[in-house]
Amino acid sequence: MQKMANFKLPSNFILNKILDDVKHNIHPKIITRFPPEPNGYLHIGHAKSIHLNFELAKEFSGDCNLRFDDTNPTKEDTKFVESIKEDIKWLGYNWSGNVKFTSNYFNKFYECAQELVKKNLAYVCFLTAEEVRLSRGTLKKPGVNSPYRNTSIEKNLILLEKMRNAEFKENECTLRAKIDMSSSFMCMRDPTLYRIRFHKHHQTGNKWCIYPMYDFAHCISDAIESVSHSICTLEFQDNRRLYDWILSNLDEFNKDNRPRQYEFSRLNLEFTLMSKRKLETLVNNKLVSGWDDPRMPTISGMRRRGYTPNSIKIFSERVGISKVDTFTDFKILEDCLRSDLNECAKRSMAVIDPIKVIIENYSPNSIESISAPAHPQNPDLGLRNIYFSKEIYIERDDFQEVAPNKKYKKLAIGKEVRLRNSYVIKAHSFDTDFDGNITVVYASYDPKTLGRNPNDGRKINGVIHYVESTRAQRTEFRIFNKLFITENPGKHDNFIDLINKKSCEVFYGFVEESMLQSKKYEAYQFERIGYFCRDDDNDGRLVFNKSVSLKEGF
DSSP states (O other), rough: OOOOOOOOSSHHHHHHHHHHHTTTOOOOOOOEEEEEOOOSSOBBHHHHHHHHHHHHHHTTEEEEEEEEEEOOOTTOOHHHHHHHHHHHHHHOOOOSSEEEEEGHHHHHHHHHHHHHHHHTTTEEOOOOOOHHHHHHHOSSSSOOOOOTTTOOOOHHHHHHHHHTTTTTTTTTTTEOSSSOOSSSGGSSSEEEEOOOOOBBTTTTTSSSSSOOOOOHHHHHHHHTTTEEEEEEEGGGGTTHHHHHHHTSSSTHHHHTOOOOOEEEEEEEEEOOOOOHHHHHHHTTSSSSSSTTOOSBBBHHHHHHHHTOOOHHHHHHHHHHHHOOOOOOHHHHHHHHHHHHHHHHHEEOEESEEEEEEETTTTOTTTTTEEEEEESTTTTGGEEEEEEESSEEEEEEEEESSSSSSTTTOOOBTTTTTEEETSSSEEEEEEEEEETTTEEEEEEETTTTTSSOTTOOOOOOOEEEEEEEEETOOOEEEEEESSSSSSOOOOGOGGGGGGTTTSSSEEEEEEEEEEGGGTTTTTTTEEEETTTEEEEOTTOOOEEEEEESSSSSOO
């Protein structure tokens, strides 16, 4: 009997079904699978499915297979195969055994097609795609039988062989299942099982010119791999009937413990597209820099944005598994990242829109090294060195000539603030350029306030951050906003026109010298600004992408 698990996953109807199957010993082993089509990069919706399938298998000491659904050679590419494998590993999962391809089973699919023909359950049809569409009827009107539906078994076997041997033109004919043209489910009205495609396949080359449809190949692949629970999204709910029909009519797979399909609602995320086809449109039209653009919902884009595997797992569990189609607030995803980075991201200081401050009473040739915690709540992360000298940079927004009110906690003429992890300073005057923009602020510092309050009891209400000028590293900061200006861009045909023109804003400022040792995609909290990760350009320039703000503000 299958070993019962000590559950970590939140309860859901799929987990409960597996529990019941385990209780009744339906399957010798719990086996799930993740079956992506290698025609694009994975996105956050796929990450939710990956998390579900791999975690369910783990809970029951079972297996989760990675199987590429490569039945359409016109759109597939090995570069997508490699990117998908990389994404799954980055998320922290290892598939069972070798990577599998649906194309591994092409010979078996063909044998199954022959079996259905021999049982008079499939036939070769010469109707065009448009004629098939018209003959299927509507939800209120039954379909009409194909004139080729009653072709003899013997002739259909010959025609099927001719299809395989490339004796027909592309799209000249198809193999269709013979089910019920009056079924209330459109997918059961003699669906197509095979079609002709004269395209080189990335795994099988030119060996085949007929390729199985997803619905035909998927269920048989599951059966070959002894998958116990085939989990997919709700758009395949009606197709479950075809899934079961195919397996129940193939002698080898018509068993009590054959795979069963279960559906859950797909992830819909506000201000985001969840269609690979539409995401590909953005890439092909160069509206984004590529599949891994940090504004994209792809896993590779989120990795560049600074998302962590753990934050995506937290998000997947927080949104849960159900059969209800809803739109998820983007703030939930950001909050999952924020809560994860708050625990693990080291602290540093950066100035995005800098103005120079000259400390007039500090020695002109001195640079002082100051120790500061790498994480204030996690002493195990150790200390970092920051610097202080006569010239520093602060944020332009952290200075005003006149404090607007008594609650103002930033720098102003005659007002004192504390520099983060450093001294108290007071501004005295400033310079401007011809346009009136402030260029330099002149200030003094209190040398007795390093790590302590003023001796005379003065109360310092404000704290601002800074970067020492001589060791500051010139940096490009990319600030990302939502990619679309509407919550559901996917429902609009003109979704390209709905792109937010301010979805990426670039600033040039400074970071601490220690950031030269930061690693690509490593997360940091730039104090008082937000969470960022390093993402160098090819020329070696320091680039930091903003991952998420310190507080909810989407």
